[in-house]
Amino acid sequence: MNGSSKEALRDAVIVARLRLSPQERATLSHAVTERVLVLDAFVRAQTIALYAPMGAEVDTAEIAQAGAARGKRLAYPRLLEGDRALGFAACRADALLPGALRTREPPPDAPVVPLGEVDLVLVPGVAFDARGRRLGRGRGHYDATLAGLPTSARRVGLAFELQIMPVIPQERHDALLDTIVTEARVIVPMPAAEAGDDGHH
Numbered sequence: 267m268n269g270s271s272k273e274a275l276r277d278a279v280i281v282a283r284l285r286l287s288p289q290e291r292a293t294l295s296h297a298v299t300e301r302v303l304v305l306d307a308f309v310r311a312q313t314i315a316l317y318a319p320m321g322a323e324v325d326t327a328e329i330a331q332a333g334a335a336r337g338k339r340l341a342y343p344r345l346l347e348g349d350r351a352l353g354f355a356a357c358r359a360d361a362l363l364p365g366a367l368r369t370r371e372p373p374p375d376a377p378v379v380p381l382g383e384v385d386l387v388l389v390p391g392v393a394f395d396a397r398g399r400r401l402g403r404g405r406g407h408y409d410a411t412l413a414g415l416p417t418s419a420r421r422v423g424l425a426f427e428l429q430i431m432p433v434i435p436q437e438r439h440d441a442l443l444d445t446i447v448t449e450a451r452v453i454v455p456m457p458a459a460e461a462g463d464d465g466h467h
Contacts, residue, residue, distance in 0.1 A: 272435065276401060279393045282428050283322040294426050295325035297449035302388070303332050305445065305452070307420035311385035313339045315354050318362050318370040323390045324424040330359045341379040343411070344371040350410040354379040381414050389423045389443060398423075398442040398455030399434040412441035420444050427451075 286294070302308055314333050316326045333340050340359070343352035345366050355376035365371030389408055393401040400423055402408050412421055423446040430448060446453040 272401065273404075275431070275434075276392050276404065279401075279429055279431075280321070283426060286322055286426070286428075291322055291426075292325065294449040296328060298324050298424055298426075298447055299326075299328040299332070301447045301449075301452055302329055302422070302424070305422065305447070307386050307422060307445070308333075311338060311420070313341060313379060313383050313385050315341045315343065315379070315384045315387040317343060317388065317390050318359065319390065320368055324426060326388060326424070327359060329388065334358065339379070341384065342370075342372050342376075343407075345369070345407070350406055351381075351414050352407050352411045354381070354384065381411070381419075382416050384415060384419050386420045386422060387412070387415060389421060391423055391425060391429070393429050393431045393434055394423050394425050394443070394446050394453075395431050395434040396446075396453050396455060397433075397436075398444065398446065398453075399436050399440060400443055401431075401434050406439070409439055409441045413439075422447060 316330060319325050330340055339356055341354035341356050342362060343354055346353045355372035356379050357372040357376040361373055361376070362370035363373050389400065389412070391400040391402050415421070421441070421443045423443045425446055425448050427448045427450045442455065
C-alpha cells in the first residue's frame with residue numbers, strides 16, 4: 267500500500283469514527299474500559315502510560331480513574347523538542363494542559379517518567395489489524411516511542427471495532443502491539459513466525 271492509499275484508509279476510518287455520536291462513543295469507550303481493567307497487563311502494571319483522546323478516539327478517562335483508585339502511577343505523553351519519541355510525565359487527567367498539535371499534555375512541572383519505568387502503554391491509533399499492526403496519525407511519534415520501551419512493557423492498542431481492518435501495511439519502522447482491545451473483544455496477535463512474516467498464509 268503506497269502513501270496515498272494509506273492516507274485514504276486513514277481518512278476513511280477517521281470519518282467513520284466521527285460518525286459515532288458522543289453518546290455512542292461514551293458507551294463504546296466504557297465497554298473498552300471494562301475489558302482493559304481485567305487484562306493481566308493492567309492488573310499487574312504499576313506505571314501506566316496512557317493518552318488524552320483527540321477527536322473521536324477511545325476515551326481513557328475511566329481507565330485513568332480506575333488506575334488512580336488502585337494506586338497506579340499514571341503518565342501522559344508530551345512532545346519533546348527535536349525528538350520523534352514522546353516523553354511521559356506523571357499527572358492526573360484533570361491536570362493536563364493544551365499542547366501542540368491539538369494535544370493535551372502534562373504541565374511543565376509534572377515529574378518525568380522514564381520509558382524504562384513504564385509497565386503498560388495504552389496506544390491510540392486510526393486503524394489496527396489482528397496481526398497487531400497499527401496505522402497512526404502519520405507522524406511516527408508512537409512508533410518511535412514504542413521502539414524505546416523495555417521489552418517487558420505491554421503495548422495495548424485501544425480501538426472501536428470499526429477501526430479493525432483486515433490488513434494494515436507494515437513498514438520496517440512500524441512497532442507491533444501485544445494486544446488490541448475493542449468494545450467487542452480482546453485481540454492477541456499471533457507471533458510473526460506463526461502468522462508468516464508477510465501476514466499471508
